[in-house]
Amino acid sequence: MDxxxxxxxxxxxxxxxxxxxxxxxxxxxxxxLLACIVIGHLLEENRWMNESITALMIxxxxxxxxxxxxxxxxxxxxxxSEDLFFIYLLPPIIFNAGFxxxxxxxxxxxxxxxxxGAIGTLVSCTIISLGAIEFFKRxxxxxxxxGDYIAIGAIFAATDSVCTLQVLNQDETPLLxxxxxxxxxxxxxxxxxxxxxxxxxxxxxxxxxxxxxFIGNFFYLFFASTMLGVLTGLLSAYIIKxxxxxxxxxxxxxxxxxxxAYLSYMMAxxxxxxxILTVFFCxxxxxxxxxxxxxxxxxxxxxxxxxxxSFVAETFIFLYVGMDALDIEKxxxxxxxxxxxxAVSSVLLALVLAGRAAFVFPLSLLxxxxxxxxxxxxxxxxxxxxxxxxxxxGAVSMALAYNKFTSSxxxxxxxxxxxxxxxxxxxxxxxxxx
Amino acid sequence: MDxxxxxxxxxxxxxxxxxxxxxxxxxxxxxxLLACIVIGHLLEENRWMNESITALMIxxxxxxxxxxxxxxxxxxxxxxSEDLFFIYLLPPIIFNAGFxxxxxxxxxxxxxxxxxGAIGTLVSCTIISLGAIEFFKRxxxxxxxxGDYIAIGAIFAATDSVCTLQVLNQDETPLLxxxxxxxxxxxxxxxxxxxxxxxxxxxxxxxxxxxxxFIGNFFYLFFASTMLGVLTGLLSAYIIKxxxxxxxxxxxxxxxxxxxAYLSYMMAxxxxxxxILTVFFCxxxxxxxxxxxxxxxxxxxxxxxxxxxSFVAETFIFLYVGMDALDIEKxxxxxxxxxxxxAVSSVLLALVLAGRAAFVFPLSLLxxxxxxxxxxxxxxxxxxxxxxxxxxxGAVSMALAYNKFTSSxxxxxxxxxxxxxxxxxxxxxxxxxx
Numbered sequence: 001m002d003x004x005x006x007x008x009x010x011x012x013x014x015x016x017x018x019x020x021x022x023x024x025x026x027x028x029x030x031x032x033l034l035a036c037i038v039i040g041h042l043l044e045e046n047r048w049m050n051e052s053i054t055a056l057m058i059x060x061x062x063x064x065x066x067x068x069x070x071x072x073x074x075x076x077x078x079x080x081s082e083d084l085f086f087i088y089l090l091p092p093i094i095f096n097a098g099f100x101x102x103x104x105x106x107x108x109x110x111x112x113x114x115x116x117g118a119i120g121t122l123v124s125c126t127i128i129s130l131g132a133i134e135f136f137k138r139x140x141x142x143x144x145x146x147g148d149y150i151a152i153g154a155i156f157a158a159t160d161s162v163c164t165l166q167v168l169n170q171d172e173t174p175l176l177x178x179x180x181x182x183x184x185x186x187x188x189x190x191x192x193x194x195x196x197x198x199x200x201x202x203x204x205x206x207x208x209x210x211x212x213x214f215i216g217n218f219f220y221l222f223f224a225s226t227m228l229g230v231l232t233g234l235l236s237a238y239i240i241k242x243x244x245x246x247x248x249x250x251x252x253x254x255x256x257x258x259x260x261a262y263l264s265y266m267m268a269x270x271x272x273x274x275x276i277l278t279v280f281f282c283x284x285x286x287x288x289x290x291x292x293x294x295x296x297x298x299x300x301x302x303x304x305x306x307x308x309x310s311f312v313a314e315t316f317i318f319l320y321v322g323m324d325a326l327d328i329e330k331x332x333x334x335x336x337x338x339x340x341x342x343a344v345s346s347v348l349l350a351l352v353l354a355g356r357a358a359f360v361f362p363l364s365l366l367x368x369x370x371x372x373x374x375x376x377x378x379x380x381x382x383x384x385x386x387x388x389x390x391x392x393x394g395a396v397s398m399a400l401a402y403n404k405f406t407s408s409x410x411x412x413x414x415x416x417x418x419x420x421x422x423x424x425x426x427x428x429x430x431x432x433x434x
Numbered sequence: 435m436d437x438x439x440x441x442x443x444x445x446x447x448x449x450x451x452x453x454x455x456x457x458x459x460x461x462x463x464x465x466x467l468l469a470c471i472v473i474g475h476l477l478e479e480n481r482w483m484n485e486s487i488t489a490l491m492i493x494x495x496x497x498x499x500x501x502x503x504x505x506x507x508x509x510x511x512x513x514x515s516e517d518l519f520f521i522y523l524l525p526p527i528i529f530n531a532g533f534x535x536x537x538x539x540x541x542x543x544x545x546x547x548x549x550x551g552a553i554g555t556l557v558s559c560t561i562i563s564l565g566a567i568e569f570f571k572r573x574x575x576x577x578x579x580x581g582d583y584i585a586i587g588a589i590f591a592a593t594d595s596v597c598t599l600q601v602l603n604q605d606e607t608p609l610l611x612x613x614x615x616x617x618x619x620x621x622x623x624x625x626x627x628x629x630x631x632x633x634x635x636x637x638x639x640x641x642x643x644x645x646x647x648f649i650g651n652f653f654y655l656f657f658a659s660t661m662l663g664v665l666t667g668l669l670s671a672y673i674i675k676x677x678x679x680x681x682x683x684x685x686x687x688x689x690x691x692x693x694x695a696y697l698s699y700m701m702a703x704x705x706x707x708x709x710i711l712t713v714f715f716c717x718x719x720x721x722x723x724x725x726x727x728x729x730x731x732x733x734x735x736x737x738x739x740x741x742x743x744s745f746v747a748e749t750f751i752f753l754y755v756g757m758d759a760l761d762i763e764k765x766x767x768x769x770x771x772x773x774x775x776x777a778v779s780s781v782l783l784a785l786v787l788a789g790r791a792a793f794v795f796p797l798s799l800l801x802x803x804x805x806x807x808x809x810x811x812x813x814x815x816x817x818x819x820x821x822x823x824x825x826x827x828g829a830v831s832m833a834l835a836y837n838k839f840t841s842s843x844x845x846x847x848x849x850x851x852x853x854x855x856x857x858x859x860x861x862x863x864x865x866x867x868x
Contacts, residue, residue, distance in 0.1 A: 027704050033693055255740070259746070263464045270457050305735055308689045
């Protein structure tokens with residue numbers, strides 16, 4: 001306890017001396033965010049553009065400018081930090097999605113969402129892992145072990161719930177939105193189970209008992225995370241109803257809702273649960289119970305403040321991904337072996353397509369069999385859209401790839417750098433071409 | 435440029451590896467914030483308590499608990515970082531104060547506020563500096579030079595605008611509120627001028643030319659900061675009026691206002707101006723122009739969202755100050771020479787009282803001479819309240835003291851530690867006893 005305490009202390013102390021360069025970076029970053037919002041708004045009529053692509057493009061352009069001014073040394077203002085992403089940017093986005101989701105539509109398709117999120121992700125992960133084992137050796141990448149391959153599978157099997165919000169519109173296509181977005185939330189739990197599995201099991205000796213443990217783990221994680229979110233949401237409703245009865249204060253109510261939602265996410269992280277699942281359900285419960293116990297102005301404020309926070313966080317992420325795409329360090333390795341890099345990216349893209357096709361169509365069929373009303377069935381056209389919309393890989397994939405391939409020792413630097421540049425290629429390709 | 439870039443990079447990288455201990459700290463901190471809000475609300479009827487004192491108390495208790503569990507090694511969850519304070523917590527508080535200020539009252543007393551903020555702070559600073567030079571040597575503190583003494587004067591002459599918000603109520607005592615709070619905002623500019631002066635002038639050779647430069651600097655800083663804030667505010671109004679005409683989007687409007695306000699503060703820091711003054715005037719202009727160009731729901735949202743952010747930031751600061759008050763490292767030096775420490779604290783407290791009295795009463799008299807309407811004059815009772823309310827020293831003094839006495843070399847460790855513990859003593863005393 002003491003040792004880790006003092007490391008945090010020294011880390012924070014290293015950051016605490018105010019540096020003028022960091023003020024410059026922050027200024028530029030805020031100005032770029034503003035530019036994204038204004039330009040994104042001006043291009044709103046344009047079919048091919050939206051805030052995220054604008055942010056991605058502005059990020060790329062800024063990256064080029066910084067690259068040129070620093071003499072090809074650095075292309076970003078801030079280093080991509082998983083903490084920044086998972087602790088500050090992701091929670092408001094997912095919470096807001098839960099807060100604004102159409103609950104009726106979501107719960108009507110609950111079983112299908114679960115099928116897609118749990119079984120689908122497993123199928124997809126298996127196919128991508130096996131495919132990577134099969135093809136990577138032929139391309140000339142030999143340094144990964146079985147754990148690395150499962151990690152690759154998990155990274156590329158995860159639908160990016162943030163990207164999905166950008167492609168599908170809740171009001172225009174409620175069924176598709178709830179299916180694809182719900183899948184993205186549920187498969188976060190699957191990813192956490194897979195990642196934990198990689199660390200705790202000896203993967204060179206696979207036997208049926210491990211498969212059972214897998215399934216048990218998944219159900220434990222899913223229910224524990226959901227319950228945590230639901231309980232925090234209900235607690236917030238209870239506190240506001242009991243304590244504030246008769247003398248409401250908008251600021252306190254809003255602060256309470258915000259902090260409780262954030263606490264639910266952080267508590268899930270504390271207990272090694274799926275924070276995304278927890279904060280999503282916390283959002284659903286808060287919009288269903290807490291929201292009806294607060295004053296009228298609290299209702300307006302929370303609705304728009306949460307949406308604004310989520311909007312800014314999304315823009316921030318895309319701006320960042322665009323800037324980071326040009327990081328010269330990683331591309332240096334690639335320029336030594338351009339063929340390998342293109343091959344890796346293409347193989348991964350093909351595997352993602354195949355892995356997704358392998359579960360969307362069979363599972364949709366299965367889901368249709370249980371529906372008696374033909375209107376509730378998923379048509380073939382909708383299945384194609386689900387397949388295609390869920391293809392997008394975005395900030396979540398990036399963050400996982402960084403987590404896996406930059407911190408775990410620097411023994412296989414070249415292969416790791418190629419994996420990261422390939423992830424970036426897949427992310428850029430799947431976001432822009434859609 | 436390159437060197438400083440890479441230091442930031444390495445600093446951020448040191449923070450980026452997610453640590454489970456930091457998750458624990460964040461959880462505890464958010465939970466404590468929630469406790470402050472709920473308990474503060476329950477104690478609302480109590481005359482002697484409010485959210486800030488509750489937060490201070492909870493912080494102290496938590497500090498004791500952490501001190502005991504870590505075996506007297508550490509008493510806080512996060513190290514006090516000036517960056518955290520000046521870059522993230524202070525801007526929303528000051529912006530919100532500008533956004534919600536009663537403009538009519540504020541501008542009617544503008545000259546008096548300027549007198550208090552500029553001349554008053556200088557008088558107070560001079561008295562405290564001279565007093566410290568006089569008394570500190572007798573107590574046994576010899577290691578400070580003239581620059582250190584002026585720094586002590588500047589630190590203790592600065593009225594804490596955050597604390598003032600807690601003591602005076604805008605609705606009940608509008609005149610007093612606008613005078614004391616306005617003084618707090620204006621004297622930030624004075625403090626910046628003084629701090630810059632310490633660094634750039636050779637203080638061992640004081641001549642009249644330097645005094646003139648002082649005055650010139652102050653006027654430049656005051657007008658430049660104000661203009662920057664006003665221009666950013668007007669720009670935000672222009673953008674929203676021109677671009678969003680006819681197709682308003684609440685989320686974009688709120689995001690734009692938030693980011694523009696923050697940008698104004700950061701730009702002031704970039705150009706070495708007074709960020710507090712800039713963001714305060716930006717808030718005033720935004721509430722006067724921008725706010726009337728947005729949709730009804732944007733109006734409700736910004737009003738409450740800014741207030742909530744400010745409220746949470748204030749609670750955070752007081753919670754933090756409470757926790758940090760018990761930092762064992764600093765008190766170790768004090769326990770070796772308890773007499774000196776008590777003497778320093780008492781001397782400082784007495785000097786603050788005297789320094790404040792030396793300008794509040796004469797300047798109020800001067801201000802009353804210019805007012806023809808007897809109702810607008812400042813009565814003697816009100817003068818006493820101004821004197822007393824402005825005495826409070828809080829988070830701003832703490833941050834300045836840390837800035838000055840922990841980073842500037844570790845040659846005079848004992849004296850510096852005594853200065854910091856004395857600051858804490860003065861802050862605690864003036865917040866609780868009032």
